[in-house]
Amino acid sequence: MSHTPLRSPARRPQQDPIVRVRGLVRSFGHGNVLDNLSLDLQPGSFTALLGRSGCGKSTLLRTLAKLDPAPDGTVELPDRRAVVFQEPRLVPWKRVLRNVTLGLRHADADARGLAALDEVGLLHRANAWPLTLSGGEAQRAALARALVRDPRLLLLDEPFAALDALTRLRMQGLVETLWSAHAPAVLLVTHDVDEALLLADRALVMASGTIAADIPIPLDRPRRHGDPGFIALRSRLLAELGVDEEHLAGREPQRAATGAKPGGYGLPASAVAAPSR
Numbered sequence: 001m002s003h004t005p006l007r008s009p010a011r012r013p014q015q016d017p018i019v020r021v022r023g024l025v026r027s028f029g030h031g032n033v034l035d036n037l038s039l040d041l042q043p044g045s046f047t048a049l050l051g052r053s054g055c056g057k058s059t060l061l062r063t064l065a066k067l068d069p070a071p072d073g074t075v076e077l078p079d080r081r082a083v084v085f086q087e088p089r090l091v092p093w094k095r096v097l098r099n100v101t102l103g104l105r106h107a108d109a110d111a112r113g114l115a116a117l118d119e120v121g122l123l124h125r126a127n128a129w130p131l132t133l134s135g136g137e138a139q140r141a142a143l144a145r146a147l148v149r150d151p152r153l154l155l156l157d158e159p160f161a162a163l164d165a166l167t168r169l170r171m172q173g174l175v176e177t178l179w180s181a182h183a184p185a186v187l188l189v190t191h192d193v194d195e196a197l198l199l200a201d202r203a204l205v206m207a208s209g210t211i212a213a214d215i216p217i218p219l220d221r222p223r224r225h226g227d228p229g230f231i232a233l234r235s236r237l238l239a240e241l242g243v244d245e246e247h248l249a250g251r252e253p254q255r256a257a258t259g260a261k262p263g264g265y266g267l268p269a270s271a272v273a274a275p276s277r
């Protein structure tokens, strides 16, 4: 995919937040998973949400998607929202285009669906059945289904985690291009520190049910792993996540031997995520 110069919507002057969360509390009966959490997201911003496994990232995302019962606290959201999960969640008995336009009430739903499929590079599979798609194609269809709603808030819950490394890179590039073209506010849950640094303008680290660190990522685009600013921010984020880089470096040969999926540039997801609470 060609990468045209990307503007960074987040660098526009500060506007009213498009997402405003205050004092969010959610409990599943054993302590608060979200504990007095507050958060603003600016229109057109790209924010990564990181944190140890089980710290409540998906719970926060589901709350913002209104997929969970209303929690305690204040949540102000735009009407046009879309979510993409780790699994594409396509309806198997509907063809790809019908999945993309599912629930869409516009008179020109098909034209919109086809345009969205074209944008994600999947127009040629519009009439395919979901089960015949590759993992990457299915995630493209899921992205098209989000895109066709012209969301002002795009929630992404580890959308690339199940993909092979090359497909993952392509999908990261695609999401960046779509964000640049349509400027939704994006909230990306990821375990991958490098993915956060490649894509986002801000990284939030969750711990103890709240936002424990809020780190700006003021790097020019396109970004490169080897740039000094990238490396410095990686160290900072890993430190916030409580990951020891030297310890990680020592684990390299073991990971190569086991073939574990990297959680970032040389960082296994398990190392960034572990230990669970």
Ligand SMILES: Nc1ncnc2c1ncn2[C@@H]1O[C@H](COP(=O)(O)OP(=O)(O)OP(=O)(O)O)[C@@H](O)[C@H]1O
Pocket: 028, 033, 051, 052, 053, 054, 055, 056, 057, 058, 059, 060, 273
């Ligand atoms: N529906 C539920 N019922 C009971 N407990 C839940 C429910 N949903 C989440 N939890 C618990 O809330 C905590 C936070 O879960 P959540 O999935 O939000 O974490 P996460 O940070 O997204 O984790 P991971 O990175 O492993 O995906 C966990 O302890 C989980 O077991």
